[in-house]
Amino acid sequence: MNSGLIPEGVKRCPTWKFALGVAIAGAVLLWGVYAMLLCWFKGLNQTNMNNAYGFALWIWADLAVIALGGGAFFTGFLRYIVGKDELKHIINYAVLIGFICYSSALLILAIDVGQPLRSWFIFWHANVHSMLTEVAFCLSCYFGVLTIEYLPLVLENRKIDQVPFFHHLGHNMHHIMAVFAATGAFLSFFHQGSLGGVSGVLFARPFGFREGVLIWPWTFFLFTWSAAACGPCFTISITKLTEKVTGKKLVKDNVVELLAKISGWMLTGYIIAKIADTIYWAAVTAPSKGFRMMDFYSHNSFYGLWILILEVGICGVLPAAILITDRGRRNQKTLVTAVVLASLGVCLNRWVMVLQMLAVPVLPFENWVLYIPSWQEVATTVLPVAYGVILIMVSYRYLPVFPQEPELNPVKS
Amino acid sequence: MFPFSFEWVWNTSHLVFHGGLWFALSIMGIGMTYCIVKAVRDTFRNEKDSHH
Numbered sequence: 001m002n003s004g005l006i007p008e009g010v011k012r013c014p015t016w017k018f019a020l021g022v023a024i025a026g027a028v029l030l031w032g033v034y035a036m037l038l039c040w041f042k043g044l045n046q047t048n049m050n051n052a053y054g055f056a057l058w059i060w061a062d063l064a065v066i067a068l069g070g071g072a073f074f075t076g077f078l079r080y081i082v083g084k085d086e087l088k089h090i091i092n093y094a095v096l097i098g099f100i101c102y103s104s105a106l107l108i109l110a111i112d113v114g115q116p117l118r119s120w121f122i123f124w125h126a127n128v129h130s131m132l133t134e135v136a137f138c139l140s141c142y143f144g145v146l147t148i149e150y151l152p153l154v155l156e157n158r159k160i161d162q163v164p165f166f167h168h169l170g171h172n173m174h175h176i177m178a179v180f181a182a183t184g185a186f187l188s189f190f191h192q193g194s195l196g197g198v199s200g201v202l203f204a205r206p207f208g209f210r211e212g213v214l215i216w217p218w219t220f221f222l223f224t225w226s227a228a229a230c231g232p233c234f235t236i237s238i239t240k241l242t243e244k245v246t247g248k249k250l251v252k253d254n255v256v257e258l259l260a261k262i263s264g265w266m267l268t269g270y271i272i273a274k275i276a277d278t279i280y281w282a283a284v285t286a287p288s289k290g291f292r293m294m295d296f297y298s299h300n301s302f303y304g305l306w307i308l309i310l311e312v313g314i315c316g317v318l319p320a321a322i323l324i325t326d327r328g329r330r331n332q333k334t335l336v337t338a339v340v341l342a343s344l345g346v347c348l349n350r351w352v353m354v355l356q357m358l359a360v361p362v363l364p365f366e367n368w369v370l371y372i373p374s375w376q377e378v379a380t381t382v383l384p385v386a387y388g389v390i391l392i393m394v395s396y397r398y399l400p401v402f403p404q405e406p407e408l409n410p411v412k413s
Numbered sequence: 414m415f416p417f418s419f420e421w422v423w424n425t426s427h428l429v430f431h432g433g434l435w436f437a438l439s440i441m442g443i444g445m446t447y448c449i450v451k452a453v454r455d456t457f458r459n460e461k462d463s464h465h
Binding site for chain 1: 414418420426427429430431433434437438440441444445447448449451452453455456459460
């Protein structure tokens with residue numbers, strides 16, 4: 001029925017199977033949309049946010065997807081600015097994943113602000129002393145950049161490409177993509193950093209607080225670094241998952257190994273900096289404010305030292321050690337384990353910097369405040385996942401996302 | 414916010430924040446305008462060539 005829309009030289013599943021997959025993901029999406037409408041019409045009383053948790057599950061999800069979407073800006077930077085030409089075979093997918101992550105982040109923010117019709121206030125009545133204003137500026141601009149980077153892929157659809165204007169437009173956009181990629185890298189550097197900067201300057205117990213350079217706390221640099229290191233790991237994870245679901249090899253090993261190697265060294269650098277930062281905080285910063293490190297990891301039923309060991313050790317040191325070795329990268333099982341652990345690690349880092357930080361009691365007579373999200377918060381956080389699955393399914397079916405696919409999976413005529 | 418808005422103040426913070434925003438938006442706007450105009454020109458040029 002729609003074979004004319006499917007890219008040349010590749011095989012896709014029957015339409016009924018595709019429609020069934022979209023319907024299943026669509027059902028989850030509708031559940032999220034229902035919860036979203038509840039939040040919009042009835043207000044934020046639908047959530048379990050309170051005076052202790054002004055930031056909650058949504059902000060964690062926002063920070064996590066923004067970090068995971070960092071694969072788009074860093075792969076784009078490597079491909080267009082550094083000149084790693086092999087990465088042209090995976091850049092489309094990195095852009096698609098980045099587009100999904102950033103549109104999801106904006107969607108979650110639109111629910112979180114409670115009054116989305118006033119979203120434009122942040123641009124018109126901007127508080128120029130707030131790191132979150134910088135985040136809002138860079139986030140929305142970078143989403144524009146990602147849309148521009150995704151558009152040529154859409155224009156490469158078989159039917160759309162037959163229209164001469166769209167054919168030329170896609171061709172011209174490819175030509176100057178380095179300009180957009182450089183703009184994207186600039187914007188990403190600042191908004192990833194400012195998200196970390198917020199944790200570093202918030203008025204609270206000295207858990208997220210850090211010293212730094214000029215107006216930027218160390219968390220500013222650690223957030224950017226972790227996103228550049230773990231974003232490509234997420235891109236590889238989703239590529240491997242797509243290969244598993246489709247039963248096809250979509251990207252050659254040398255491409256994945258190159259990206260994994262760069263990520264591995266980035267992750268190694270990041271984790272050394274993170275360990276040094278944690279030691280300095282535990283030995284100097286926290287004691288200088290009258291606290292011991294263990295004050296932040298005891299006297300509560302959830303946050304123990306385990307979370308630090310899990311984040312830095314199991315989801316940091318271990319994947320870094322695997323990814324910097326040739327043997328670790330070449331073995332599919334260890335490669336997948338490493339990229340999945342690195343992706344989880346960055347999500348866990350954002351959890352600690354958003355939710356554990358808010359759980360720490362501020363006043364001497366307060367206890368640790370633990371938080372369980374409402375079903376509306378969970379549904380609206382799952383919503384972008386369902387949306388992402390649908391967009392990947394549609395893009396994979398109708399667009400030439402993986403340029404090496406026809407070569408790796410020749411269709412018998 | 415633009416310099417003619419009543420909230421605008423001529424200080425470093427406003428210049429850096431809004432300067433960065435306009436800079437990024439300008440690059441995207443100019444880049445896309447260039448691509449679209451060139452695509453229109455290429456389309457007409459190709460059509461013209463194919464008539465010969």
